[in-house]
Amino acid sequence: MSDTDQPGHVSEEAPAEVSVGRRLRRMRKNQGLTVAALGEQAAVSAGMISQIERGLSNPSIGTLERLRVVLGIPLTAFFEDRDDGAPATPAADLVRRADQRPFFQVGGNGMSKELLSPSGDHDLQFMIICVPPHTRSHDVMIGPGEKAGLVLEGRLTLTVDERATVLEAGDSFQFDSRKAHSVANESDESVRLLWIMHTKPQRAQF
Template sequence: MEFGMKIRLLREEKHITVKHMAELVECTPSFISQIERGMANPSINTLKKISNALGVALVHFFDEEDPLTNNTEKYIVRKNKRKKFKSVMENTDIFLLSPSDIESKNIEMHLMVVEPGGKSDKLYTNPGEEVGYILKGKITFYLGNEKWELEEGDSIYFPGDIPHGWENTSDTEAVTLWAVTPAILRAGESLVLGETIYSASHKQ
């Protein structure tokens, strides 16, 4: 099921009007309507606000193939069964590499593919710790008031409460691998609102 349809069904189930949803998400009612009809694609930030308003985890809106039927494979994520979220606004695809239905897990892994020109909509914060590794290409990573140029083979660690974001200024896609603890897509990640990613000092 498309995530726009999921949003509409959950909204109607909770008796939330389009106007009230727009107020909760801080956008226009027409934008909510366009998202639900598949005519607009929200940023990861906007989808987080929607998931918070509807009381569900962000991962609920990730695409996935048919669910696993073999319980012995609950610890395995096959490459054709990864949950995926595509943020057209940020030109970024996020794949969940760890099982989403094990509530007791304390770590999560993501594969993030950022196309040329892709960048985070805002700076993020979360209550955990993150480690990232650049598998392919290069990416500009914003951390607090600084920014770093990371290339293939580079890695980075940081506490999640430091505002952070990314940007691909190159002409090729960047593929990055992330480990996060605790699992933020289950718990919900917070935002640093009103902060741009262009006020950082450059590091290399």
């Protein structure tokens, strides 16, 4: 998924993209990393990291995955109140309440994501993605693991290894995430998609 570079609860703290940038900067500084050093290790340009930290760019899940691997934090740490992603309540590592879903924009094409995974470090991540009309994913995360999904609303085109398949509401899919893939909404109506990612507990390959 784009993992590029709508319904949901928006924190009063700040727009999600601003919160992500502020947390990224804090975690980077806590580990004594410069923007250049983090960028080199994560294979993300220093300019992109700087824009994310200043709230000028909406990072893709693929970009955040690269950054979180280097920082040694769970993906949810970018969206939680605590930098280390530790559960805020006793059940937060098991349950994500409907009114506490982090909601954030990704990339510059209007796609948005609503995180469903509970707090903490999990190999399995899932979310609801809203794909606006005539929008295609970019900067997808490719590496060991699997991805799967269920089209909740609309018509989606899924391409895996250059094989395109049109999916209707109610259709589901699953594939090896090492394969090149993308999703596209070629219709005039928005698509809502349940997206699931399982990553291997090892350094991701990009």
